[in-house]
Amino acid sequence: MEAAVQALPKRRTQGWAVVAEQELRDLWLGGRGLLLGLGFSVLLSIIAYLTATNQALNFLEQRESVNVTLQVAIAVGSLLALLAAADAISGERERSTLESLLLAPVSRLDLTGGKLAAALSLWLAAFVITIPYVWFLGRGVDLVGDALLVGFFVGTLLAVFLASLGIVISVFASSNRVSLSLSLFLLLAVFTPTQLPSSAQKGWAGEFLLRVNPLTAGEHYVGKIIVNGHSWSEDASWLISPIVAAPTFLALAGFVGARYIRLGRRAAE
Amino acid sequence: MTPSVEAVGLNKRYGSFVALESLSFSLQAGEVLGVLGPNGAGKTTAIRVLTTILGPSSGRFSVAGVPHTRPLEIRRLVGVLPESAGYPARQTGEEYLRYFARLYGHSRASARGLAQELLAQVRLFDRRHSLIGGYSRGMRQRLGIARALVNDPQVVFLDEPTLGLDPAGQRQVLGLVRRITTERGATVLLSTHLLAEVEEVCSRVIILNRGRLAADGTVSEIARRAAAPRSARLRVAAEHVERARATLARSAGIERVEPANGQLGSLVAMLDAGGSPAAMNDGLRALADAEVPVLAFELEGARLSDAFLAMTEEP
Amino acid sequence: MSPRRAGACFAAAAAVALALVGAASAAADDVSVIVHQSRIDTRLGENIVFRAEFANHGSTATGALIAHLNVLSLRQGVEVDPEDWSTHRTRYLGTIAPGATRTITWKVHAINKGRIALYVAVLPQAGDNRPPAIGRTVQLVVAGRDTLNAGGILPLALGVPALLGLITGGMQFARRRR
Numbered sequence: 001m002e003a004a005v006q007a008l009p010k011r012r013t014q015g016w017a018v019v020a021e022q023e024l025r026d027l028w029l030g031g032r033g034l035l036l037g038l039g040f041s042v043l044l045s046i047i048a049y050l051t052a053t054n055q056a057l058n059f060l061e062q063r064e065s066v067n068v069t070l071q072v073a074i075a076v077g078s079l080l081a082l083l084a085a086a087d088a089i090s091g092e093r094e095r096s097t098l099e100s101l102l103l104a105p106v107s108r109l110d111l112t113g114g115k116l117a118a119a120l121s122l123w124l125a126a127f128v129i130t131i132p133y134v135w136f137l138g139r140g141v142d143l144v145g146d147a148l149l150v151g152f153f154v155g156t157l158l159a160v161f162l163a164s165l166g167i168v169i170s171v172f173a174s175s176n177r178v179s180l181s182l183s184l185f186l187l188l189a190v191f192t193p194t195q196l197p198s199s200a201q202k203g204w205a206g207e208f209l210l211r212v213n214p215l216t217a218g219e220h221y222v223g224k225i226i227v228n229g230h231s232w233s234e235d236a237s238w239l240i241s242p243i244v245a246a247p248t249f250l251a252l253a254g255f256v257g258a259r260y261i262r263l264g265r266r267a268a269e
Numbered sequence: 270m271t272p273s274v275e276a277v278g279l280n281k282r283y284g285s286f287v288a289l290e291s292l293s294f295s296l297q298a299g300e301v302l303g304v305l306g307p308n309g310a311g312k313t314t315a316i317r318v319l320t321t322i323l324g325p326s327s328g329r330f331s332v333a334g335v336p337h338t339r340p341l342e343i344r345r346l347v348g349v350l351p352e353s354a355g356y357p358a359r360q361t362g363e364e365y366l367r368y369f370a371r372l373y374g375h376s377r378a379s380a381r382g383l384a385q386e387l388l389a390q391v392r393l394f395d396r397r398h399s400l401i402g403g404y405s406r407g408m409r410q411r412l413g414i415a416r417a418l419v420n421d422p423q424v425v426f427l428d429e430p431t432l433g434l435d436p437a438g439q440r441q442v443l444g445l446v447r448r449i450t451t452e453r454g455a456t457v458l459l460s461t462h463l464l465a466e467v468e469e470v471c472s473r474v475i476i477l478n479r480g481r482l483a484a485d486g487t488v489s490e491i492a493r494r495a496a497a498p499r500s501a502r503l504r505v506a507a508e509h510v511e512r513a514r515a516t517l518a519r520s521a522g523i524e525r526v527e528p529a530n531g532q533l534g535s536l537v538a539m540l541d542a543g544g545s546p547a548a549m550n551d552g553l554r555a556l557a558d559a560e561v562p563v564l565a566f567e568l569e570g571a572r573l574s575d576a577f578l579a580m581t582e583e584p
Numbered sequence: 585m586s587p588r589r590a591g592a593c594f595a596a597a598a599a600v601a602l603a604l605v606g607a608a609s610a611a612a613d614d615v616s617v618i619v620h621q622s623r624i625d626t627r628l629g630e631n632i633v634f635r636a637e638f639a640n641h642g643s644t645a646t647g648a649l650i651a652h653l654n655v656l657s658l659r660q661g662v663e664v665d666p667e668d669w670s671t672h673r674t675r676y677l678g679t680i681a682p683g684a685t686r687t688i689t690w691k692v693h694a695i696n697k698g699r700i701a702l703y704v705a706v707l708p709q710a711g712d713n714r715p716p717a718i719g720r721t722v723q724l725v726v727a728g729r730d731t732l733n734a735g736g737i738l739p740l741a742l743g744v745p746a747l748l749g750l751i752t753g754g755m756q757f758a759r760r761r762r
Contacts, residue, residue, distance in 0.1 A: 034751060044744070045745055049737050103347075136740050229631070
């Protein structure tokens with residue numbers, strides 16, 4: 001019997017990579033990812049066109065237009081990653097395809113990792129689509145390189161944080177509807193501090209809320225680099241919460257995925 | 270010889286609800302075990318425990334000699350068709366099988382070849398590039414069986430494989446089940462509501478009721494345990510019907526003889542309760558002595574359905 | 585000394601003082617603000633460095649001092665938000681030893697085209713009523729440049745979605761054909 005176990009082909013590719021490859025194929029070759037990217041590019045085109053046709057654009061407004069474009073890319077890209085991750089486990093459960101996956105000789109951690117990687121591809125695609133717009137809007141003010149670098153860095157941290165959060169929700173949600181609703185609700189909650197009056201944002205409590213929230217902190221940091229021309233170290237303290245949140249929630253997603261993926265409340269007859 | 274599947278004292282509880290209680294049985298290599306039971310008896314739970322989807326609350330089991338403490342190894346050796354399994358609507362049949370082949374360790378090239386081979390075996394080769402969303406229920410079940418065979422498993426678990434299929438579809442699936450054992454030599458554990466399926470393909474049967482093992486044996490062993498009245502159906506020439514009735518009625522062990530409904534020359538001889546088939550032999554000898562030619566004869570034993578109902582009826 | 589000679593001395597002293605006024609002003613506690621530039625030419629979007637020196641001419645150390653850079657437009661109707669042009673405009677110098685000089689630089693971004701005035705004021709951190717010492721006004725002349733070609737956005741705004749649409753449509757078509 002032991003010989004029988006050893007006779008099976010030894011997997012050359014890691015389990016998570018096989019899962020990720022299939023998820024990416026489903027997402028991109030299946031057309032869903034491209035449709036999302038198309039919608040996103042239309043949004044960016046509208047923003048860029050309205051910005052660029054403002055003939056009285058001065059230096060600061062141009063920097064702000066680059067900032068707006070990048071903030072939209074980060075927000076939409078991480079939103080898409082969150083929603084894809086929120087569907088990862090609860091969606092399989094709802095479509096009755098989870099059991100077949102759990103029967104395969106792939107660890108639940110690998111399953112989680114592969115789905116997370118596929119969810120993050122939506123952020124990467126959003127960023128790639130944004131590049132030509134940032135290049136166009138930022139080339140006159142020598143901003144393109146810095147803007148793309150800081151946007152990619154901060155956006156990736158936020159996408160990892162949100163996608164990992166989506167996975168955690170998806171593992172425990174009783175249905176896909178609950179998973180998606182809860183994810184959207186949490187996303188709105190983390191964006192809410194940006195809507196506080198500026199006087200409230202400037203007080204110690206307001207600033208604390210902005211700093212501890214990875215999304216607002218990241219958004220603030222990107223704005224300071226692009227609009228105000230600060231150096232990367234000048235406002236580095238604002239990066240603490242995104243840098244802490246990303247690996248923390250990534251580890252949490254791995255832990256939860258490895259231990260708590262279930263077929264349902266009670267997988268009985 | 271190491272059993273192909275062995276369960277010893279398996280228990281599965283959800284809080285105070287007992288889904289499985291002290292389930293013990295063993296299955297040898299190449300056997301086809303039918304798992305019967307009413308809804309909620311624990312059939313699917315038993316399969317999910319044995320295939321490592323669920324952990325047992327207590328007890329132990331082994332599959333293909335691998336103990337339950339090594340679930341990843343067990344999953345590499347078994348193939349499973351879950352009850353009501355879903356399939357990704359936007360993948361093609363070939364993509365789906367390729368994916369699982371890759372999960373089981375195949376390279377891209379060998380996964381493609383294996384997928385096509387399996388699709389041919391389950392007669393889906395012509396639809397390999399069609400989206401699964403366009404497959405009929407029967408096609409999906411066959412695809413599911415193909416997926417269960419991706420890793421050339423030693424033990425195959427089929428949970429309600431013919432559920433929702435028309436008779437033709439059921440026949441196709443049962444044919445595949447037979448081929449799994451005869452061509453691959455795999456052990457099969459088949460959970461079903463359809464007693465006719467069990468009688469047709471299974472060498473052994475277990476009956477579960479409320480999580481407990483109610484019966485374990487061959488089909489005929491279990492049928493005999495039901496002590497249901499047994500009968501024989503025979504056909505004689507129309508002109509010999511009365512003589513045959515009188516001769517059989519006088520034979521020991523035969524309770525009564527009645528004409529079979531709507532069939533000229535056919536008779537049904539009811540054996541005494543607790544009687545054995547040997548009583549019918551005496552009846553046949555008596556007919557031969559009375560020079561009544563018997564044109565057709567069939568001993569109707571107690572049905573598995575009788576045993577099933579007897580063992581699972583509400584108290 | 586005759587009145588005529590005294591008047592001549594006074595005039596000479598005044599002339600010297602006037603000559604120096606473009607380079608330095610005396611602070612109430614003997615701190616002067618020295619700015620060597622009088623005009624800076626740059627282009628829209630460029631960064632320039634504005635430098636000011638703070639010298640203590642007195643015989644004792646100064647109290648704690650604050651230096652502040654001001655930015656304003658020399659053309660009426662053009663709004664300038666100093667925060668956009670330079671951050672951290674207020675600098676806390678601490679004390680300056682007698683005879684010592686402290687140099688501070690500010691990074692200034694040319695946000696708008698036009699003529700902008702830059703000047704530095706220094707005042708005691710104690711906040712007393714003495715007037716601040718002020719350095720000379722530097723004229724920052726920002727030339728405009730075309731940084732954005734509005735017409736050039738159309739190919740991009742239409743092209744990127746069109747390209748993605750083509751790829752999407754092509755893939756759907758290929759899948760259906762298979």
